[in-house]
Amino acid sequence: MEKVIPFSSKPNTDAVAANTRAHLPTGQALADLPNSWNGGAEQQLLLMQRLIGCNEVESLISLFFRWCSDLGLADGLTYEAITDAADLNLGNRRHHNANYTLNLDQMALGRVTLCRRERFNENELLSVEQALGTLSRCLRTAIEFQTLQEMVTQDALTGLGNRLSLHQWIERELSRTRRHNSPLALMMIDVDHFKKINDAVGHIGGDHVLKTIASVFKRSTRGSDLLFRFGGDEFTILLPHTDLQGACDAARQIRNNLARISDDELALDTATKGLRPDVSIGIADYRPGDTQDSLLQRADTRLYHAKAQGRGAVCSNV
């Protein structure tokens, strides 16, 4: 069974109910739920108490599933997000499914599938749908919060962290390094002669080249490394638990992978074919007493040395 849940404050005439049940429960339906079923008003209130104040989509879905599972309403749950976030699969797969597409005031919130060994009865579905109304309201707030957080901390062009998040992360990683006495390295990277690239491919083409370079950084580094666009054609990579030698290996890997990007990936035409972006990299590792500024400054000085050496170079020891 599948249903689109238009939890709208206004009637939503576009919403399509894919099964034959005509009306979704509204606020008043809470009071109307049969007394014989224990998922009534008290349980709905309990769910609300659990969900309110939670700003994370994953946690909301887990809390919702736990509520369903405690009441015997579901053995398993799948949540398909509207963003490119991975699906969430909780509990166990079972034969009987109830699918819901969640919308709130025309905002798509994802799809929820509940599954169970036994068939769902009418009262149980009513209660699930009432609960999905509460979940939808909390999901909307969480998704909006997440979007806002991304806008504040992400670089819009490349999807990497922006300068604000760089400063927050360096502080965090510096205190971890001091506490655990673990190594930490930082790379400052600048694209060589990017002005010439812009002149050759145009500003939009240049934007695409910057995005491609950022994707090469992503695939050349570890999942635990933290990538940022410092500004313009400058990038910063923070490498937790990595010493100077490890960071130099990563820098070489980045340059090797950049040399291998295809014309297609760079979206080059016949006139600009063969254009190979390269980078200069300055690397600094943590020294006791380092602050955010001193670490950045040391990496930046080394970047300038790499540039002075003729570009397309890695400097880690000036």
Ligand SMILES: Nc1nc2c(ncn2[C@@H]2O[C@H](COP(=O)(O)OP(=O)(O)OP(=O)(O)O)[C@@H](O)[C@H]2O)c(=O)[nH]1
């Ligand atoms: N397409 C595009 N270009 C940008 C962006 N931000 C900065 N730029 C350009 O990047 C270029 C950076 O040039 P410069 O800092 O002078 O240095 P360069 O040409 O890379 O040369 P070197 O760094 O000395 O090797 C400038 O032409 C900027 O206009 C952006 O978001 N998109």
